[in-house]
Amino acid sequence: MYLTRLRLHDFRCFSTADIEPNPSINVITGDNASGKTTLLEAIYFLGRGQSFRQSGPRPAIRAGTNAFTVTGDIAVPDGRSHRVGVSRDKRGIRYRRDGDNETNRIDLINTLPLQMVDPNVHRLLEQGPRYRRHFLDWGVFHVEHAFFPAWRRFRRALKQRNRALKSRMPKADIVVWDAELVRAAEVVDASRRAYIDHLHANLPGQAAKLLGDEPVVLEYDCGWRGDDGYGAALAASLDQDTRAGFTQQGPHRADLRISIATAVARDWVSRGQQKILTTAMLLTQAQLLYARRHVRPVLLIDDMAAELGARYRQVLAEEIAALGGQCFLTFLEPDLVPDVLKGGSMFHVEHGAVRTG
Ligand SMILES: Nc1ncnc2c1ncn2[C@@H]1O[C@H](COP(=O)(O)OP(=O)(O)O)[C@@H](O)[C@H]1O
Ligand SMILES: [Mg+2]
Incomplete structure (x- = not known):
């Protein structure tokens, strides 16, 4: 299963963002504080119903607004698709799958299994x-x-x-x-x-x-x-x-x-x-x-190059590419992206805007 579309609304630095990820490798580049980790966090919300950042979901609401929404379209192996969503306002957090308001966190975890490698x-x-x-x-x-x-x-x-x-x-x-x-x-x-x-x-x-x-x-x-x-x-x-x-x-x-x-x-x-x-x-x-x-879980790998020299970056990139599922990786600099990861889609984030390139 993999994400075919991801939309954010008032999520941290993004007022809106709308991307169509590649079924295999997606590389996200951008300067410090441009919103790379935030994009992974949005996907993480869809697959886990919560944030991996320790501050909890409330601070993820864009400053000056009252609610965030993250929506994802997921293609599943039998050809069907699901739409999942997470929204958060003053009253709390809500989950939806295919329009069903009774959706809970476990439904999301089952719909979009994902695993995250973060710098911590x-x-x-x-x-x-x-x-x-x-x-x-x-x-x-x-x-x-x-x-x-x-x-x-x-x-x-x-x-x-x-x-x-x-x-x-x-x-x-x-x-x-x-x-x-x-x-x-x-x-x-x-x-x-x-x-x-x-x-x-x-x-x-x-x-x-x-x-x-x-x-x-x-x-x-x-x-x-x-x-x-x-x-x-x-x-x-x-x-x-x-x-x-x-x-x-x-x-x-x-x-x-x-x-x-x-x-x-x-x-x-x-x-x-x-x-x-x-x-x-x-x-x-x-x-x-x-x-x-x-089941191939979606992999999120934040700041892949951090703390790794060129050799480890290369070996790790080869392993990730060999896994064969959908993967989202962030890098500070395009120069750090190993060649083996360049066959998919590239996204660049800047000032809360995502550019496909
Ligand atoms: N609730 C919020 N409202 C508005 N901006 C926010 C909010 N939370 C975080 N930010 C901003 O979002 C930006 C992106 O952060 P982050 O995704 O961690 O960047 P990166 O991973 O690219 O270094 C930062 O500039 C941060 O100050
Ligand atoms: Mg980051």
Whole structure:
């Protein structure tokens, strides 16, 4: 699936923009603060229903106006197309697919699977487990279909249990949620493990081209301690949970540590190598989604050249081109664009206007 048209209205520096992307490679160039990242952010809203910038959706409304709208036309493999939209005003955010106002974020995620490599992608290695869980669960969500319903059931039961813990209810009112938590957690955990096995099997090939011979090791932490299952872990931590006022162990605390051979990746690699490693992981996910579900996610790669020398830029560009899906890449300077990425469409942004060229 790929975007055939993208329209923005009062989105950050754009009062309006209307582009017809190429089904494969789209290169966006422009000076600092011209609106390159903003174009990727608009596409990201269509596929994820939220921003990747940490400030949230409200600041994306163009200064001096009251609402933004982003609309995308998406061609799907069976020849049909969908129109998806995200708009945000004072009252909140709204999603639409094919005119349906009941659309939710999950509908968008299913309609336009997309993966993003932004200049902060090394957070995956450096920061807490939240980013890695997010990275992991994006893949699990798209590939292992049992995952999401179980995850939703888990979240619901967890909320109830935490409410009981917080309001210091009797133990019987807390443990009443445990059976449901355990049932859901087992499915979530099994889905994650199955996905990581696939990731593990596919990563070496992908990473080898990008990282040389350094073997990448993925270590999964399911989020609870002990070998007797989640039920036993919940029982063992009940007193601690009661004191803390929330459920401290479970799949909501899972992690996927990424390392290279014996060193923790964040200690071993330079910024540029970290970027290559994390990008290799994201590209592997994209490949895996195609291999397992015949879906090619749209790739967004912001400031591809940042922190990379000419050789890495070249290898990465070749990998991206070889993936074969739709991709949007931004560059500060046209000179930085590797030749292999020049076969698609080129866009240039300047003062909130997009020029096709
Ligand atoms: N809500 C907003 N209203 C108007 N302009 C905005 C808003 N948010 C950001 N901008 C401006 O949009 C411009 C584009 O930013 P960005 O897409 O990050 O540029 P680039 O990635 O090309 O460096 C910046 O000049 C920024 O000040
Ligand atoms: Mg930018």
